[in-house]
Amino acid sequence: xxxxxxxxxxxxxxxxxxxxxxxxxxxxxxxxxxxxxxxxxxxxxxxxxxxxxxxxxxxxxxxxxxxxxxxxxxxxxxxxxxxxxxxxxxxxxxxxxxxxxxxxxxxxxxxxxxxxxxxxxxxxxxxxxxxxxxxxxxxxxxxxxxxxxxxxxxxxxxxxxxxxxxxxxxxxxxxxxxxxxxxxxxxxxxxxxxxxxxxxxxxxxxxxxxxxxxxx
Amino acid sequence: xxxxxxxxxxxxxxxxxxxxxxxxxxxxxxxxxxxxxxxxxxxxxxxxxxxxxxxxxxxxxxxxxxxxxxxxxxxxxxxxxxxxxxxxxxxxxxxxxxxxxxxxxxxxxxxxxxxxxxxxxxxxxxxxxxxxxxxxxxxxxxxxxxxxxxxxxxxxxxxxxxxxxxxxxxxxxxxxxxxxxxxxxxxxxxxxxxxxxxxxxxxxxxxxxxxxxxxx
DNA sequence: CTTGCACCATACGCTGGCGTATTGATAGAC
DNA sequence: GTCTATCAATACGCCAGCGTATGGTGCAAG
Numbered sequence: 001x002x003x004x005x006x007x008x009x010x011x012x013x014x015x016x017x018x019x020x021x022x023x024x025x026x027x028x029x030x031x032x033x034x035x036x037x038x039x040x041x042x043x044x045x046x047x048x049x050x051x052x053x054x055x056x057x058x059x060x061x062x063x064x065x066x067x068x069x070x071x072x073x074x075x076x077x078x079x080x081x082x083x084x085x086x087x088x089x090x091x092x093x094x095x096x097x098x099x100x101x102x103x104x105x106x107x108x109x110x111x112x113x114x115x116x117x118x119x120x121x122x123x124x125x126x127x128x129x130x131x132x133x134x135x136x137x138x139x140x141x142x143x144x145x146x147x148x149x150x151x152x153x154x155x156x157x158x159x160x161x162x163x164x165x166x167x168x169x170x171x172x173x174x175x176x177x178x179x180x181x182x183x184x185x186x187x188x189x190x191x192x193x194x195x196x197x198x199x200x201x202x203x204x205x206x207x208x209x210x211x212x213x214x215x216x
Numbered sequence: 217x218x219x220x221x222x223x224x225x226x227x228x229x230x231x232x233x234x235x236x237x238x239x240x241x242x243x244x245x246x247x248x249x250x251x252x253x254x255x256x257x258x259x260x261x262x263x264x265x266x267x268x269x270x271x272x273x274x275x276x277x278x279x280x281x282x283x284x285x286x287x288x289x290x291x292x293x294x295x296x297x298x299x300x301x302x303x304x305x306x307x308x309x310x311x312x313x314x315x316x317x318x319x320x321x322x323x324x325x326x327x328x329x330x331x332x333x334x335x336x337x338x339x340x341x342x343x344x345x346x347x348x349x350x351x352x353x354x355x356x357x358x359x360x361x362x363x364x365x366x367x368x369x370x371x372x373x374x375x376x377x378x379x380x381x382x383x384x385x386x387x388x389x390x391x392x393x394x395x396x397x398x399x400x401x402x403x404x405x406x407x408x409x410x411x412x413x414x415x416x417x418x419x420x421x422x423x424x425x426x427x428x429x430x431x432x
Numbered sequence: 433c434t435t436g437c438a439c440c441a442t443a444c445g446c447t448g449g450c451g452t453a454t455t456g457a458t459a460g461a462c
Numbered sequence: 463g464t465c466t467a468t469c470a471a472t473a474c475g476c477c478a479g480c481g482t483a484t485g486g487t488g489c490a491a492g
Contacts (some may be wrong), residue, residue: 013439031329033249038479048481049440058480113247113329115385128386151399154382154389155406161381162374169331170344173370183367190371190406229469254449264451265470274450 014044016054016064023065028107032114035062059119066123069111073127076104077134087141091156091192094135095184098160105164132157142192156191230260232270232280239281244323248330251278275335282339285323289343292320293350303357307372307408310351311400314376321380348373358408372407 022044026034037051037058044050055061080097084090098105108127114120132153139149167174175183238260242250253267253274260266271277296313300306314321324343330336348369355365383390391399 030332036479037481046439047441048479049442051440052481053439109329112381112385113325116246121385124385125388128382129389132386132389147395148402151402154399155375155403158378158382159371159375160378162376162378165328165377165381166344166370166374169328169337169340170348172341173345173348179363183370186364186367187371252449253451262469263471264449265472267470268451269469 014046014050014054017068018044019051019054019061020064020068023061024069024107027065027110028103031110032062032117032120035065037061062119066111066120069107070123070127073104074130077131087138088192088194090141091135091138092188094138095156095160095188095191099163099167099184102167106168108161109164109168128157142194152191152193159187159191230262230266230270233284234260235267235270235277236280236284239277240285240323243281243326244319247326248278248333248336251281253277278335282327282336285327286339286343289320290346293347303354304408304410306357307351307354308404310354311372311376311404311407315379315383315400318383322384324377325380325384344373368407375403375407 019040022040023035026036026040026043035058037048040061041048041051051061055064076097077094081090081093084093111120112124112128115124132150135153135156136146136149139152140146142149144152163174174180235256238256239251242252242256242259251274253264256277257264257267267277271280292313293310297306297309300309327336328340328344331340348366351369351372352362352365355368356362358365360368379390390396
């Protein structure tokens with residue numbers, strides 16, 4: 001993609017966001033430690049001289065990258081899931097989405113691995129809690145009382161995360177094709193109980209189907 | 217092998233295993249990159265001169281640490297869980313154990329974060345697959361057919377891992393006290409369907425049925 | 433044209449960690 | 463009491479990455 005280019009003749013210089021994007025790529029590929037100024041500069045075809053014009057130091061770059069990441073994560077949820085009126089279908093969508101993008105999963109795990117850093121932890125916490133809160137809302141919409149909804153949300157979220165980890169650490173253990181769909185159906189039907197104590201009106205004849213496998 | 221003198225007045229020199237243990241501590245505290253020769257030596261009250269007598273290089277230390285880790289993980293499972301005859305109780309024990317030791321959880325996550333490294337990945341895979349296989353056996357003992365048992369094992373293991381991650385990344389989101397027990401009960405009762413254990417009569421009870429068999 | 437600004441290159445010093453080489457210390461064997 | 467193997471200290475060279483200082487270049491406005 002090309003640069004914003006607000007004015008007529010624009011230069012093709014690097015922007016802060018270009019660096020942030022490159023940093024996220026580096027994180028997904030090699031963890032937070034892979035965010036090194038000089039290697040990144042090389043990859044972008046420039047030298048450190050460029051970097052230190054845009055950023056005060058390495059930490060500022062990491063911060064910018066994490067801000068970009070947080071924005072993307074938030075947008076993803078809102079854009080792709082929010083419009084769905086049915087809470088059951090919303091959770092299913094979340095599940096599918098969580099298992100769809102290999103890269104975003106790697107990113108999350110890599111960033112979360114740097115939780116100890118005071119720079120990283122606020123971002124991880126915000127993103128995680130936002131997701132869990134969103135899940136909790138879904139369960140509440142399913143008719144669960146707040147405390148139970150929180151338990152289910154945590155449970156489901158843990159399963160999300162664990163699947164990411166399995167996919168990264170032992171991809172052979174993750175099935176593909178129809179067997180994966182079977183696996184998905186098992187988790188979904190288990191994690192979204194449709195028998196809520198109170199007035200349970202409707203049954204959902206949802207069919208879970210998706211293209212399995214690892215994408216980029 | 218082992219130390220030269222088993223007699224009373226033993227020297228207080230460092231052994232390979234001392235270094236490996238210290239390395240594991242470092243990993244749990246700061247990730248694999250925290251396994252640095254000189255800092256570790258300082259922490260052990262010696263200099264690099266000692267280290268390079270015991271190990272060829274840093275990678276050898278990491279390998280030794282991971283071997284120790286793998287051994288410990290294996291022993292843990294065998295010692296604490298194996299003697300339990302009831303498969304249901306075995307899974308429960310696994311679950312409780314997985315949530316018990318904060319350190320071992322951190323260790324696992326930290327090591328798994330280095331999956332990309334060719335040194336690390338074999339260890340992570342062996343440990344993960346061994347655990348999942350063990351879980352699968354438990355589910356088979358519960359009466360599940362192999363494929364379904366594998367699905368449930370993966371599911372349960374993912375939840376294990378995810379809980380570890382939540383505990384590390386957003387500890388506030390993890391309840392304590394009675395509320396945690398409630399949470400635990402929810403997960404256990406959900407992840408271990410007991411439909412089989414009730415009747416001992418059936419040889420291959422297809423608990424699988426849930427409600428998935430029909431919709432397509 | 434020249435001035436100012438935005439962006440980048442180059443060159444430098446600094447630090448921390450890896451690995452090696454050499455020497456030093458100590459305990460047990462003889 | 464010497465000798466030797468085992469373990470550790472010291473000193474060195476090396477490299478990668480951070481951060482700084484300073485100079486260079488293109489472009490747009492005046």
